Amino acid sequence: GQNIDQPTEMTATEGAIVQINCTYQTSGFNGLFWYQQHAGEAPTFLSYNVLDGLEEKGRFSSFLSRSKGYSYLLLKELQMKDSASYLCAVRKTGGFKTIFGAGTRLFVKA
């Protein structure tokens, strides 16, 4: 089976740092994606990890530990426009399937 867990909601302050965690259990892991989705809009690609370690891209960083089935997305210097849902998605081996977590709704307050 497969399972992806993320916190439902988080609140953080403008200018701060927030870490959104994702744990997964899946048969056949072949990469993990993070997407940002504003309400009523399409998901936008943020990052991709397939090997253990940290990937940094501007204000966003993503970390993966395959042995622990764990990833996090780190957002620095939070801005109001970062208020959105953040989806953790796991790509399975042997095909085109990417399984999405339920998403974490992040609220950034002034």
Next chain:
Amino acid sequence: DTEVTQTPKHLVMGMTNKKSLKCEQHMGHRAMYWYKQKAKKPPELMFVYSYEKLSINESVPSRFSPECPNSSLLNLHLHALQPEDSALYLCASSQVMGTRLAGGTDTQYFGPGTRLTVL
């Protein structure tokens, strides 16, 4: 250019209507996807086309009929839908994993979606 376009943006249809959703990309991607997303839920995979051939059908009811007429276009034909089919329908495209162009990843790029309401 990482743009996937979808038309229409909004669609309201009755249960007896026939309509089509359209998706287009010009990134040279050879995999295209249809997802359904209900409010506050994650996208759920419906269909995947690879090299214009249906690769995955996630047990979707036959009232949804996909079509991939060429490598840039993906359609979803709708007929006799139910009110519970109301949702955001997302199209995505990607390189095919394992090919030289994929560069080790098949990141999916999403279109803006079609907001479908079935009355």
